[in-house]
Amino acid sequence: MxxxxxxxxxxxxxxxxxxxxxxxxxxxxxxxxxxxxxxxxxxxxxxxxxxxxxxxxxxxxxxxxxxxxxxxxxxxxxxxxxxxxxxxxxxxxxxxxxxxxxxxxxxMDELPTVRVATPAEEAARDLVRGRDDMRRDLARARNRISKLRLRQGRVWRGGTGWTCIHHE
CATH class of the missing domain: 3.30.420.40 (ATPase, nucleotide binding domain)
Known part of the structure; x- marks a missing residue:
């Protein structure tokens, strides 16, 4: 106490x-x-x-x-x-x-606690979370574009999508 x-x-x-x-x-x-x-x-x-x-x-x-x-x-x-x-x-x-x-x-000393992160740890967490958010945003954008092209009958058949060849 x-x-x-x-x-x-x-x-x-x-x-x-x-x-x-x-x-x-x-x-x-x-x-x-x-x-x-x-x-x-x-x-x-x-x-x-x-x-x-x-x-x-x-x-x-x-x-x-x-x-x-x-x-x-x-x-x-x-x-x-x-x-x-x-x-x-x-x-x-x-x-x-x-x-x-x-x-x-x-x-009453009944709180389940978390450890307070240092400023460096908090900054690293923010960076990792931001990168993960951007990665998910990119995947969603690519999926939307692929589905739009599919609805228009334009299917990529030159190998793996979203590579340098695909971009060209």
Missing amino acids: FSERTSVGLDVHARTTMAWALDCETGRIFSQRLDAETHNVMTWVAGLPQPAAVAYEAGPTGFFLARTLDEHGIRCVVAAPSKMERPRGDRIKTDKRDAQRLSKLLR
């Missing part, structure tokens, strides 16, 4: 972040929708009773926020959303409820 006074859950999106925090000494709850800029989130968390710990779900926003919080001495846990169980009957899903749930699970 950790000794932070305040447990913070963040539901992070591209443009906004829903923040929900519980001061475990006084029971006071803090909640606010923030602009998703890292500076704004940092300022809000820094204004809470300290020490504080923060949790948010891994997603397309990456790990920049987690690294920034850690650099400022605020423990940050990034949760694996695919490994988090949802309570039975919990059909209403809102940003505020998600942030509240993350805060409570953090306090």
Whole structure:
């Protein structure tokens, strides 16, 4: 169990972040929708009773926020959303409820976490994902062109398609 006074859950999106925090000494709850800029989130968390710990779900926003919080001495846990169980009957899903749930699970030390990637690892992942996306896009474009030519009765019979000879 950790000794932070305040447990913070963040539901992070591209443009906004829903923040929900519980001061475990006084029971006071803090909640606010923030602009998703890292500076704004940092300022809000820094204004809470300290020490504080923060949790948010891994997603397309990456790990920049987690690294920034850690650099400022605020423990940050990034949760694996695919490994988090949802309570039975919990059909209403809102940003505020998600942030509240993350805060409570953090306090109980019940969050399945992921390792925060270094900037170099994150850049490599982005490169690999981008290359894979481009490869798939190229295959889809070639398939569309081949099917268009087939519908027009123009079939390539000179060997393997999409080679230098085929392009000529």
